[in-house]
Amino acid sequence: MLKRISLEHILFLDIETVPLHANFNDLDDTGKLLWESKTQYQRKDEFTPEEFYDRAGIWAEFGKIVCISVGYFKITGDTRNFRVTSFHGAEDTILKEFKNLLEIHFNRPHHLLCAHNGKEFDFPYIARRMVILGIDLPPKLNLFGKKPWEVPHLDTLELWKFGDYKTFTSLKLMTHVLGIPSPKDDIDGSQVRDVFYKENDIDRIVIYCEKDTIAVAQVFLRLRNEDLLNEDEILSV
Template structure:
């Protein structure tokens, strides 16, 4: 079934997020209380709410998107290219530009979005941040009233589970066991917050994000038992 999907109809993506504010002290009292309540289970007795704040980017209510990287296939005869680009900078601009891409080039009913753990993280995170900014959801993210088989999302983590709901396999682990070159040769997700706030290096974050996007595409190719992308097939635009 997976092989029946036209690769050119899939938009692969990955997002990078950070806490909305650099420091816990920048939160108002109401937000501090809500953060404490939201993270009580995760923190247990090990961390205070302030000590735990560097992880706030995980939650769309307390974080922001600083980069969305996307990739898509262009196939002409025997030539296969994978084009990659990133939206980065101010979150409002990122979301608006991403929405424009969807509405101009990935709006047909057979177009799909694909990410690793996208159904649990990337797709709902983008949708929530759009709503917070007052942006009307594009059809690919507006799931209200849709039946499960009508949702235009692929999730490489879900595909790897094969019906097993008791496990989580990271992108790095999945790439390793499938023989795909590791995307984590510079920073990892735990360092994005520091690179953003301490170093101000959004380009470094975008490069990391793009590598993850490429890896998601590589995993889907592997699941389809097709040749992996090689360097000269990658086009950064």
Template sequence: MIDRLQLENILFLDIETVPQHEQFDALDDTEKQLYADKTKYLRKDEFTPEDYYERAGIWAEFGKIVCISVGYFTNGGDGRSFRTTSYHGEERSLLQEFKNLLETHFNHRNHLLCAHNGKEFDFPYIARRMVINGISLPIKLNLFGKKPWEIPHIDTLDLWKFGDYKHYTSLKLMTKILGIPSPKDDIDGSQVRKVFYEDKDIDRIIIYCEKDTVAVAQILLRLRNEPILEEHEILSV
């Protein structure tokens, strides 16, 4: 099935998220209690809600998106290339820019979105943050009433499971076993909060996010038994 897909119709993406605030104390009393309730089964007795707040970025209710990187294949006279670009800045603005991309360039029925663990994280996170920010959902993220085969999403983790729904494989592990250059050669997801709030280095996060986006495309190529992208084929625009 994936062999029949036109690569030019797929928008590859990755997002980076952080807690809504730098410090737990920035939450009001109600938010603090709601966060404590949300995380109690994961925290158990090992962490207080405040100690656990550095992980708040994984929940759309308590986090926010600081970068969305996208990538897409093009075929020209010089052969194939993979172009990446990123949206960053104030969250509502970057979400609106991403929505505009979907509605102007990836709005046809044959267009698909692809991410690693996208069905469990990236796609619903973006949709929830759009709703919270008062942005109407683009058709590619509005899944209400759709049958499973009508959902325009590809998840490379889901493809790798081969029906084994209890199985999880990280992007880093996937790239290692498939012989793909690792995108985790600088920072990883656990460090994004520090780089954003303490180092204030959004450029470093953008580079990391774009590398993950490229890695997702590389994984799909390997799953199709096709040659992976070479460095000269990857362009940041």
């Protein structure tokens, strides 16, 4: 079934997120109380709300997007390329540029979005942040009224489950078992907050995000039992 989908009709993506503020004390009093309530079951008695705030980027209500990387295939005859680009800067600019890409270049019914754990994280996170910032949702993210088979989203984690809903498999584990070069050769998700707020190194985050986007595409190729991309086929644009 996967092989019936044209690779050129898929936009692969990954996002990187951080807490909305650098420090817990930057929240107003209401925000602090809401954060404490939101995380009480995850924290239990092990962490105070302040100690737990470094994980705030996981929740769209308390975090923000600092990078969206996308990749897409261009196939001409026997030549295959995978082109990668990234949006970073102010969050509203990131989201508007990403929306513009969807509405101009990936606006047809057959176009699909693909991410790892995208249905649980990337897609709803982007949509929630757009709503919070007053940005109209593009059709590819506005799922209201759509039947399950009409949702234009692919998720490599969901595909790997093969109907098993009891397990979570990280992108790093999938690349390992499928023989794909690991994208995690610098930082991991737990370090993005410090790289952003303490090191102010957005370029490092962009590189990390793009490697994950490439890894998602590689996993999708393996799920189709097709040859992996080699370095010469990957272009940064």
